[in-house]
Amino acid sequence: MKSNAQRRPPLQARRPAYRSLEGWALGMLIEHHAIRECEHHGHAVDRSDPDARNRAREAAWNQPFPGASPEECQAAIDEVLRGIGDSCPDC
Ligand SMILES: [Zn+2]
Incomplete structure (x- = not known):
């Protein structure tokens, strides 16, 4: 007799669930091509593209990380950008 194991439905969202605000901010910057x-x-590199940065900041404002305010989300974006150079340290 086969046991009829129930299959779980596929994950609804394909987006990764970010565990931290910082990881989320990094993801937003990558998504909007502000960094690569x-x-x-695998190091994050600043693309020095002001338009892409603005798009990422705007998206952070409009769709903030769950549990964080839009202000906190934009601050996190800026904070992540501050820590990223415009060239890979190992290249
Ligand atoms: Zn490199």
């Missing part, structure tokens, strides 16, 4: 990841080392 070095294909060789």
Whole structure:
């Protein structure tokens, strides 16, 4: 007799669930092409694109990280950008 194991429905959202505000901010910046990841080392690299930054900040304001205020989300975006250089440290 086969046990009829119930299959779980597929995950509804394909977006990763970010555990921290910082990780979320990083994801927003990547999504809006404000930063990229070095294909060789995986380091985040600032693309120095003001329009992309503005889009990421706007998206952070309009769709803030759950549990955080829009102000906190924009601050997190700025904070992440401050910590990222415009070239990969290992390239
Ligand atoms: Zn690199």
